[in-house]
Amino acid sequence: MTSLLSISRSRRARTTTALVGAVAAVLALSSCSAGTSAAGTSSSPTPATLQLGWIANSENGGPYLAEKNGYYAKNGVDITIKPGGPTTTVEPLVASGKALVGLSSVDTIARAVNEGADLVIVGATLQINPMSVMSLASKPVNTLKELEGKRFCVQTSGVAITDGILKANGVDKSKVEYVNADFDPSPLVSGQCDAFEAFSNNQPVTLKLQGVDTKVFPMSDYGYHLWGDVLFTTKEALKDPTKRAAVEGIVKSVAEGWQDAIADPDASAQYVVDGPGKNQKLDLAQQKLQAAAFVPLIKTSGTTEDGLLTMSKAGIAQNIATMRSEKISGDLDALFDTSLLSEIYKDGPTLD
Amino acid sequence: MTAVPMPRPGGFQRLRRLRFLPPLAVVLVLWTVAALLLAPIRVVPTPWAVATAWIGDLSIWPVNILATLRNAAIGYVAGNALAIVLAVVFVRVEWAERVLMRVAVVTFCVPLVAITPILTVLFPDDVPKQILAAISVFFTTLVACVLGLRSVSSTMIDLVRSMGGTEGEILRRTRVKAMLPSLFAGLQIAAPAAVLGTILGEYLGANEGLGVLLVQAQSAFQIPRAWGVAFTMAALAGVVYWGTGRVGALLTPWVGKEVSTAVGQDIQAEAGLATARNAGSAVLGLLGSIAVVVAVWWGVIAAFGLSPYFAKTPVDVLGYLLSDSEAAANRSVILDGLLITLRDAGLGYVVGTVLASGIAVLIVSSAGAERFVMPIAIVMRSIPIVAMTPLLALVFGRGLGGVTVIVTLVTFFPTLVTVATALRSTPALACDVVLSMGGSTAQVMTRVRLLYAIPALFAAARVAVPGAVAGATLAEWLATGEGLGSMLVQDYAASRFDALWSESVVIVGVSVLLYGGIGLVERAVTKRFEMRGR
Structure with a gap:
């Protein structure tokens, strides 16, 4: 039975491969991708892809600055940085090996692991989660409790998380009216809702530049402790010496890139505007503000002690507690691998 | 047709070229008024901005x-x-x-x-x-x-x-x-x-x-x-x-100039008969x-060895819907979502089809109407709904009204083009027969052109009905937060690919069923006209 099945399966597989190959050949008129050779010797840099979760802007200043300053090459990686977007599928791309390292959020990765993805988190960019409640300064919502009786703009994909936070803080969810929103903050400005679930380093900054003052408080004040923009790869990659070295190289380069970006946020913004974001003609003033807004989220007392991207024991425990409150089950300890960070910071928290 | 050059005053020719200006001016004025009225909420920028x-x-x-x-x-x-x-x-x-x-x-x-x-x-x-x-x-x-x-x-x-x-x-x-x-x-x-x-x-x-x-x-x-x-x-x-x-x-x-002896014959087109x-x-x-x-x-999935975590097989879906311990609960959640989605899609489809058919009649009757309507229709069709939602939701709300508008937008354009084309390709002779018998242009429209447009209406439905379901899921994701569309996105965000694939299979299955249903109705209608023709 098994053998029969596997024979017919492999035959069908071959036909399908041929078929799909033909379709792909027709469609891929110009894109002949160079086969990535796995055999990377220590002397030649290993080709690897870093998949971002969002478009090329200050949010990704660290990874891009690392490329500009040659850190990936120095750390033995021939890097390709792929920007993301609203519907980017970072976890599948990393799980399938199309990208070696990806940027995403802790809980999404945990859920993917529970569904059978072989993923592991190796570094944490945002030590403080930027998810916040934003309201108009003229009509402020000051506490989570004040959301009761208000209309709250939440992204469809964020409903489950928000439910968890409200419940954990004794807010009567039945009194909060969710309004569907996307990343665009216009529903708040146009009065379709009273509060907007925002990222403190994004919408409040852009609105401020447009002359709209907002009141913002972070969800981390209410026990929401998830790191943001974490770097993750597959457990399988960490077992392969070449790939492991490349992952370590990427983590180290990103840390070095952020070190530069934090030292001079304006220069980081300037590079993002002139370099990776040049085709979007980003607003320099806005990018500078955004880059500055990232600094306190990335550089904390913890990172001063242990280095950027650090994943402290206490931090891991807080992340796990938050995920438990979101009803995420499984062996969450195994989600975090700090061995690469230990290796990178073996000579102290500053990189050179 | 022999080419007899029609001497035309140059000024008139130039004026004709500018005939798009009045509708453009109307749009610009309306837009400016809206922008100025809505300035405090910044949803509509001014034309000059x-x-x-x-x-x-x-x-x-x-x-x-x-x-x-x-x-x-x-x-x-x-x-x-x-x-x-x-x-x-x-x-x-x-x-x-x-x-x-x-x-x-x-x-x-x-x-x-x-x-x-x-x-x-x-x-x-x-x-x-x-x-x-x-x-x-x-x-x-x-x-x-x-x-x-x-x-x-x-x-x-x-x-x-x-x-x-x-x-x-x-x-x-x-x-x-x-x-x-x-x-x-x-x-x-x-x-x-x-x-x-x-x-x-x-x-x-x-x-x-x-x-x-x-x-x-x-x-x-x-x-x-x-x-x-x-x-x-x-x-x-x-x-x-x-x-x-x-x-x-x-x-x-030759379109619309066809000298055909067949009055109403095209209604007997084979569309649907082969099924x-x-x-x-x-x-x-x-x-x-x-x-x-x-x-x-x-x-x-097998050929490329896709990771089972995001690429679910038919067995996974059957398990989720039929044999898992929670299959009954899964089914009932999906059914609830499906009913909402069908309501959203149905209403939007009806509004979109009625509107598109009416406007198709209008633009076939009047070139001015076409110059006014088509650019707007193209604009509405080619802008991603996600970009329009803030504005649409503001004007029409995030309830059934907003959803209906979004689904209408998705179904409107293909129906408009298909029906207008069919109305136009009515053989000239068929129209002439009515005109020569003292019929008015309106009668040509109601007696002849609409008859010829019936197969097109069904062809449009074949596109618009599955399109309405897709549009409804989109609207539910972006505007209302209920129904299968919203469930898909929530499941995606939570990496619940079993649920995601099962919902997708249900959406596809229902769309195919509806598509088959259109074929049945089409056959019944076609048959009726055939009988009458004889």
Whole structure:
């Protein structure tokens, strides 16, 4: 039975491969991708892809600055940085090996692991989660409790998380009216809702530049402790010496890139505007503000002690507690691998 | 037709060229008023703010337009070519249509959120965008093409056959000619769809393109730029629409001038007659379709060894819906969502079809109306709903009203073009008969043109009904937060791929059923007209 099945399966597989190959050949008129050779010797840099979760802007200043300053090459990686977007599928791309390292959020990765993805988190960019409640300064919502009786703009994909936070803080969810929103903050400005679930380093900054003052408080004040923009790869990659070295190289380069970006946020913004974001003609003033807004989220007392991207024991425990409150089950300890960070910071928290 | 040069005063000629100005002026005035009234909430920028932003962005338009246009063009050509080839096969080989048409419906209504992870994993760089563009045009062109190939009158076919013509000759001499008007209507519908499909692809992540620019502008609250991008998208789609129309007019000069003796004969078009002659073959056809879909679905997963965490197999879906310990609960959740989605889709479909048919009559009667309506229709069709939602939700709310508007937007354009084309391609003689008998132009419309448009109405429904379901899921995601559309996105965010795939299968299954239902209604209606004709 098994053998029969596997024979017919492999035959069908071959036909399908041929078929799909033909379709792909027709469609891929110009894109002949160079086969990535796995055999990377220590002397030649290993080709690897870093998949971002969002478009090329200050949010990704660290990874891009690392490329500009040659850190990936120095750390033995021939890097390709792929920007993301609203519907980017970072976890599948990393799980399938199309990208070696990806940027995403802790809980999404945990859920993917529970569904059978072989993923592991190796570094944490945002030590403080930027998810916040934003309201108009003229009509402020000051506490989570004040959301009761208000209309709250939440992204469809964020409903489950928000439910968890409200419940954990004794807010009567039945009194909060969710309004569907996307990343665009216009529903708040146009009065379709009273509060907007925002990222403190994004919408409040852009609105401020447009002359709209907002009141913002972070969800981390209410026990929401998830790191943001974490770097993750597959457990399988960490077992392969070449790939492991490349992952370590990427983590180290990103840390070095952020070190530069934090030292001079304006220069980081300037590079993002002139370099990776040049085709979007980003607003320099806005990018500078955004880059500055990232600094306190990335550089904390913890990172001063242990280095950027650090994943402290206490931090891991807080992340796990938050995920438990979101009803995420499984062996969450195994989600975090700090061995690469230990290796990178073996000579102290500053990189050179 | 002998060319008799009509001496025209040059001034008049120039004036005619400017005839687009009055409607443009009306739009600009309305827009300015809205912008000024809504200034405090910043949802509608003024025309001059958009113009200033657009001019300020001059340096980045070429690279972004070219990126989008390139991928859209590749998808447009590939998707349409495949559709045309398949349509010809369908007309020649009956069982192929019976089995594969449903598979084509599946490509049209499968929720993209289920397949985009697979596309991005399987294909390099820009290819997923091109595939999304191809998918966006494939089905509508296929339907238009099949409709055209079948719209040849049976007397014509009998004539060629009686003169000893082979099936191949019938195809070449009559069917291809009959197909062209409908094909070009299909290619016109495909123009904004290809742009839109590419934009959706760019939302997956890209270095440049209008979709990236739109995301950037929206997330940075640069509303004038967002509008500039939206108009640029619409202009791109409009240029392709207009160009396809011109080529179509050149290649089909006979449209509407056909000297045909057949009054009402085209109603007997074979559309739908080739489907299921008896229950047995219908069941066989359905099983064949399911087999093809399952084989491709499973085959791709097996062939590429896709990770079982995001690529679920038919067995996973059956387990989730039927045999798991929580299957009953899963089913009831999905059923609740489905009912909401069907309500949303149904209402939007009805409104969209009534509106589109009415406006089709209007634009066929008046060239002025066409110049006014078509640009707006193209703009509305080629701007991603995600970009319009803040404005639509503001005006129409986030309840049933907003959903209906969004679904209407999705179904309106293909129906409008298909029905208008059919109204136009009514043989001139048929119209003349009514006119010569003292009938008015209005009577020509009600007695003759509408009759000829009935097959087109069904062809439009074949596109619009699955389109309405897809539109409803989109609206539910972006505006209401209930129904299958919202569930898909929540499950995606939570990596619940079992649920995601099961919901997708339900959406696809229901869409295919509805599609089959249209065929049944069509046959009943066609039969009725046949009886009357005799």
